[in-house]
Amino acid sequence: MKLEVQIKMNDTLYLRDPEQSELGKNIIKHSIQLIQKNGFESFTFKKLAEAIGTTEAGVYRYFENKHKLLVYIISWYWGWLEFQIEYQTKNIQDPIVKLKQVITLLSTTIEDDLMTSHVDESLLHQILIAEGSKSYLTKHVGEDNKLQYFKPYKDLCNTIGGIILECNANYKYPHSLASTIIEVAHLQNFFMHNLPALTDFDKTRQEDQIIDFLNHLVFSSIQK
Amino acid sequence: MKLEVQIKMNDTLYLRDPEQSELGKNIIKHSIQLIQKNGFESFTFKKLAEAIGTTEAGVYRYFENKHKLLVYIISWYWGWLEFQIEYQTKNIQDPIVKLKQVITLLSTTIEDDLMTSHVDESLLHQILIAEGSKSYLTKHVGEDNKLQYFKPYKDLCNTIGGIILECNANYKYPHSLASTIIEVAHLQNFFMHNLPALTDFDKTRQEDQIIDFLNHLVFSSIQK
DNA sequence: TAACAAATAATAGTATTACTATCATTTGTA
DNA sequence: TACAAATGATAGTAATACTATTATTTGTTA
Numbered sequence: 049m050k051l052e053v054q055i056k057m058n059d060t061l062y063l064r065d066p067e068q069s070e071l072g073k074n075i076i077k078h079s080i081q082l083i084q085k086n087g088f089e090s091f092t093f094k095k096l097a098e099a100i101g102t103t104e105a106g107v108y109r110y111f112e113n114k115h116k117l118l119v120y121i122i123s124w125y126w127g128w129l130e131f132q133i134e135y136q137t138k139n140i141q142d143p144i145v146k147l148k149q150v151i152t153l154l155s156t157t158i159e160d161d162l163m164t165s166h167v168d169e170s171l172l173h174q175i176l177i178a179e180g181s182k183s184y185l186t187k188h189v190g191e192d193n194k195l196q197y198f199k200p201y202k203d204l205c206n207t208i209g210g211i212i213l214e215c216n217a218n219y220k221y222p223h224s225l226a227s228t229i230i231e232v233a234h235l236q237n238f239f240m241h242n243l244p245a246l247t248d249f250d251k252t253r254q255e256d257q258i259i260d261f262l263n264h265l266v267f268s269s270i271q272k
Numbered sequence: 273m274k275l276e277v278q279i280k281m282n283d284t285l286y287l288r289d290p291e292q293s294e295l296g297k298n299i300i301k302h303s304i305q306l307i308q309k310n311g312f313e314s315f316t317f318k319k320l321a322e323a324i325g326t327t328e329a330g331v332y333r334y335f336e337n338k339h340k341l342l343v344y345i346i347s348w349y350w351g352w353l354e355f356q357i358e359y360q361t362k363n364i365q366d367p368i369v370k371l372k373q374v375i376t377l378l379s380t381t382i383e384d385d386l387m388t389s390h391v392d393e394s395l396l397h398q399i400l401i402a403e404g405s406k407s408y409l410t411k412h413v414g415e416d417n418k419l420q421y422f423k424p425y426k427d428l429c430n431t432i433g434g435i436i437l438e439c440n441a442n443y444k445y446p447h448s449l450a451s452t453i454i455e456v457a458h459l460q461n462f463f464m465h466n467l468p469a470l471t472d473f474d475k476t477r478q479e480d481q482i483i484d485f486l487n488h489l490v491f492s493s494i495q496k
Numbered sequence: 497t498a499a500c501a502a503a504t505a506a507t508a509g510t511a512t513t514a515c516t517a518t519c520a521t522t523t524g525t526a
Numbered sequence: 527t528a529c530a531a532a533t534g535a536t537a538g539t540a541a542t543a544c545t546a547t548t549a550t551t552t553g554t555t556a
Contacts, residue, residue: 064503071504087411092542103505108544181405187311189466202469220472221485227463227470228456228489235455236448242413245426246451248444261445265452268496269489288532295533316513327534332515498556505550513542522533 055127073166126200143214154233279351297390308395350424367438378457
């Protein structure tokens with residue numbers, strides 16, 4: 049028996065549910081590969097169709113446009129991360145240990161977990177680092193927000209904000225700190241690899257330093 | 273007599289120096305207006321040319337493509353901010369007061385300062401918040417970096433990193449903290465206005481809360 | 497197993513974008 | 527006045543981001 053994790057998705061993101069067919073799963077799988085490899089700007093439905101062996105029109109039957117597809121896979125990732133956090137912290141009592149575990153999960157590229165056959169989580173993590181902010185840095189963020197496209201991200205922020213409050217119930221900015229942790233984990237990773245002068249990290253010790261930087265930042269500010 | 277501040281620009285960013293002609297200055301001025309108004313994605317050289325009253329080809333004589341134009345105006349902003357920081361902190365002895373002043377400058381939309389007639393700094397600040405990260409979140413960030421496109425940003429990080437070290441010479445991550453302050457100031461501003469559930473701010477008190485959040489974050493971590 | 501709908505494939509077509517090229521005209525300066 | 531540099535006007539191309547139509551395959555159900 050094979051365990052499969054299903055992440056519940058907002059059904060206004062797609063025209064036809066990609067989880068429900070082979071073609072749909074291929075669209076997700078190859079989108080992740082192509083966006084990670086060539087970046088979101090050069091990603092087109094035509095190239096995607098060629099990679100899968102279908103036609104452009106075939107892809108358009110699943111997603112209205114490439115932006116919604118990006119939001120879809122990013123939402124998927126937030127949902128998956130929420131599940132990971134729940135799973136990996138459920139037996140931890142101490143909220144400080146819990147929050148440290150969350151920081152580690154956010155900063156580390158996790159191996160493809162095989163519970164979601166058509167999604168490679170490590171590629172998705174790379175996409176989040178390089179393209180994540182493009183999902184909301186648009187002029188239509190307001191409408192997208194009304195359609196609940198960012199609910200998984202907000203839920204994650206709430207979860208992390210809750211753990212922050214467990215550590216210190218008087219901390220004033222739990223949501224801002226949560227979104228800061230998430231974004232800074234990704235940004236410092238991008239800078240370390242691409243614009244290292246904006247960091248103090250060397251590539252040899254990799255993500256450990258980002259975790260140390262974030263732990264120091266977060267715990268000095270909530271324990272003060 | 274009119275005082276004019278000149279920001280020194282990397283001359284591989286343009287084909288013809290936009291500071292040296294009326295058309296060039298118009299390109300900068302209207303780019304800033306159009307990008308701020310409609311976002312970078314929907315910004316085209318054709319629309320820009322129409323706004324100015326010139327032709328597409330006319331714009332292409334100044335900039336190879338819209339990405340380089342974006343990098344140009346963003347570099348200009350970093351250079352201008354560096355100047356502002358220098359100017360507004362030069363008589364401050366206490367590095368803590370200095371760093372607080374920097375955080376305020378980064379978090380606040382400053383009035384158009386009239387010393388740079390063709391650039392509206394408050395619009396530019398808005399562009400930085402919504403489009404700033406798009407200047408480096410590309411697949412060609414490596415080549416762009418080799419061409420020194422991000423030098424003004426790095427210089428700014430070094431300046432701020434230096435002030436951080438003045439506050440605490442033993443702090444391990446001055447550059448990462450500097451880039452974090454810059455990015456978080458912009459991100460939290462964007463979230464406050466567009467995805468408020470990711471913050472703890474209400475729009476009435478505006479930027480004060482971002483400043484308070486950042487001050488708390490930064491000073492607890494460097495004074496610990 | 498025929499019959500039917502749903503999904504997919506194949507093909508074509510459109511408006512817009514991101515350019516490049518050419519040539520005529522204006523403008524600033526030696 | 528004359529000459530080069532900058533600008534304006536126009537045209538053209540390949541790629542992108544779609545939409546539409548029709549044919550074919552596949553899966554289900556009477």
